[in-house]
Amino acid sequence: MHNENQPLIFEVSKPGRIGYSLTELDVPEVDLDALLPDTFVRKDAPELPEVSELDIMRHYTALSNRNHGVDTGFYPLGSCTMKYNPKINEAVARMAGFANIHPLQAESTVQGAMEVAYDLQEHLSEITGMAEVTLQPAAGAHGEWTALMMIRAFHEANGDTDRTKVLVPDSAHGTNPASATVAGFDTVTVLSDENGLVDIEDLRSKVDSQTAALMLTNPNTLGLFEEHILEMAEIVHGAGGKLYYDGANLNAIMSQARPGDMGFDAVHLNLHKTFTGPHGGGGPGSGPVGVTEELAPYLPKPVLEKHDGVFTFNYDRPQSIGRVKPFYGNFGIYLRAYTYIRSMGPDGLKSVTENAVLNANYMMRRLEPYFDLPYPQHCKHEFVLSGRRQKKLGVRTLDMAKRLLDFGFHPPTVYFPLNVEEGMMIEPTETESKETLDSFIDAMIQIAKEVEENPEIVQEAPHTTVINRLDETKAARKPILRYTPATEEELVKA
Numbered sequence: 001m002h003n004e005n006q007p008l009i010f011e012v013s014k015p016g017r018i019g020y021s022l023t024e025l026d027v028p029e030v031d032l033d034a035l036l037p038d039t040f041v042r043k044d045a046p047e048l049p050e051v052s053e054l055d056i057m058r059h060y061t062a063l064s065n066r067n068h069g070v071d072t073g074f075y076p077l078g079s080c081t082m083k084y085n086p087k088i089n090e091a092v093a094r095m096a097g098f099a100n101i102h103p104l105q106a107e108s109t110v111q112g113a114m115e116v117a118y119d120l121q122e123h124l125s126e127i128t129g130m131a132e133v134t135l136q137p138a139a140g141a142h143g144e145w146t147a148l149m150m151i152r153a154f155h156e157a158n159g160d161t162d163r164t165k166v167l168v169p170d171s172a173h174g175t176n177p178a179s180a181t182v183a184g185f186d187t188v189t190v191l192s193d194e195n196g197l198v199d200i201e202d203l204r205s206k207v208d209s210q211t212a213a214l215m216l217t218n219p220n221t222l223g224l225f226e227e228h229i230l231e232m233a234e235i236v237h238g239a240g241g242k243l244y245y246d247g248a249n250l251n252a253i254m255s256q257a258r259p260g261d262m263g264f265d266a267v268h269l270n271l272h273k274t275f276t277g278p279h280g281g282g283g284p285g286s287g288p289v290g291v292t293e294e295l296a297p298y299l300p301k302p303v304l305e306k307h308d309g310v311f312t313f314n315y316d317r318p319q320s321i322g323r324v325k326p327f328y329g330n331f332g333i334y335l336r337a338y339t340y341i342r343s344m345g346p347d348g349l350k351s352v353t354e355n356a357v358l359n360a361n362y363m364m365r366r367l368e369p370y371f372d373l374p375y376p377q378h379c380k381h382e383f384v385l386s387g388r389r390q391k392k393l394g395v396r397t398l399d400m401a402k403r404l405l406d407f408g409f410h411p412p413t414v415y416f417p418l419n420v421e422e423g424m425m426i427e428p429t430e431t432e433s434k435e436t437l438d439s440f441i442d443a444m445i446q447i448a449k450e451v452e453e454n455p456e457i458v459q460e461a462p463h464t465t466v467i468n469r470l471d472e473t474k475a476a477r478k479p480i481l482r483y484t485p486a487t488e489e490e491l492v493k494a
């Protein structure tokens with residue numbers, strides 16, 4: 001699979017070899033040396049590799065083969081949802097009429113693009129059960145913050161300036177307390193009960209006249225559906241607070257239940273999770289926010305509207321919290337999400353949820369005999385195993401995660417959530433075949449057996465990857481960030 005012996009670019013460099021050809025210059029040449037101050041002008045030519053077109057192609061292809069991605073293998077990274085990226089999405093996002101428009105073009109010339117964004121808003125409000133949606137936020141956490149700023153604006157408009165606290169269960173995603181803090185609130189942690197769900201009595205005791213909102217991650221980070229949402233809504237609304245739904249992982253409930261119908265006032269979605277936006281390298285993402293009629297006046301501006309078949313950006317929104325993203329967010333991700341929603345249709349989206357939940361439960365039950373399962377009730381789209389049984393035998397969850405690489409699998413999320421010792425958070429997603437799920441399960445079972453019979457093989461893993469076990473301390477403290485080409489001698493040996 002990995003082409004380990006493919007020499008990298010510096011090593012195949014030969015003086016004078018060229019991999020490109022340029023057309024003749026048809027404008028006057030500029031003398032850069034004359035334009036730049038002396039200190040900025042190089043005395044010697046940079047030591048760049050000189051290679052042919054094939055060399056450079058093979059260099060980058062070899063590098064890409066050293067990475068694991070959804071296009072190369074199973075990627076059960078819980079909470080981060082590396083879902084499949086349909087290739088039709090890419091075809092649509094690259095269409096010239098979309099890809100070549102300029103963000104400063106006149107509205108009259110980009111009506112088609114505005115229609116896509118508007119229609120996406122409409123679909124997302126239908127899917128979430130919310131009155132209005134903004135597409136502006138660029139990530140899930142950005143959506144959380146945007147919604148909290150709207151909730152704050154709402155309370156302030158009502159003269160309710162004392163609402164300084166946001167309640168966040170200890171099973172929430174880590175971005176929730178962070179967003180609340182950045183939005184200027186104090187966070188109050190709500191404890192979980194023995195079933196891993198929000199402890200209703202603890203919630204009741206912490207809600208008061210200073211409560212601005214409760215942020216609920218549902219399913220929570222244990223992959224469990226919060227069973228007492230209507231009661232929570234009653235408690236929080238009863239005290240004048242608002243209810244926020246972290247819907248990053250909507251693939252757990254999509255087309256089965258809607259946050260709007262459960263009494264939530266605001267919800268964010270991650271288009272780069274549930275709605276097949278590719279993610280990696282930190283972006284671009286998209287974290288749309290849906291709100292009730294009551295919160296709609298505070299939506300970020302401009303608001304995308306449709307009047308008599310014409311799409312316009314409305315800036316005349318006096319109560320708006322303002323713009324949260326330049327232009328209108330990450331349009332390329334809207335195209336992908338829109339393509340996905342339209343190609344799946346309502347029944348397709350329903351089957352996504354059914355299969356995501358079925359796959360997670362199938363895997364959980366088959367692995368249950370081999371690993372500890374701290375919360376044994378049915379899960380939603382993901383579940384959390386504990387490696388504490390293996391830890392007693394001297395093998396850590398980290399070792400098992402590394403060992404999975406030898407089987408060609410990306411490991412699950414490890415050591416998260418924090419409330420599970422030696423946690424392994426596994427999200428199979430809806431798109432994998434039963435054969436893939438089974439081969440991952442078989443690998444996990446084999447690793448559990450190795451821990452008992454031959455722990456060294458796990459402790460020293462991975463054995464088959466280009467880079468073997470890293471010294472993590474050294475990698476953090478003394479990283480080698482500069483590539484040193486192999487010597488002639490080393491190359492001959494290889």
Ligand SMILES: *Cc1c(COP(=O)(O)O)cnc(C)c1O
Pocket residue numbers: 079080138139140141142173175217246248249270285287
């Ligand atoms: C991923 C995730 C987030 C944060 O989304 P980003 O786009 O990474 O900011 C928030 N909540 C949950 C439950 C998530 O899984």
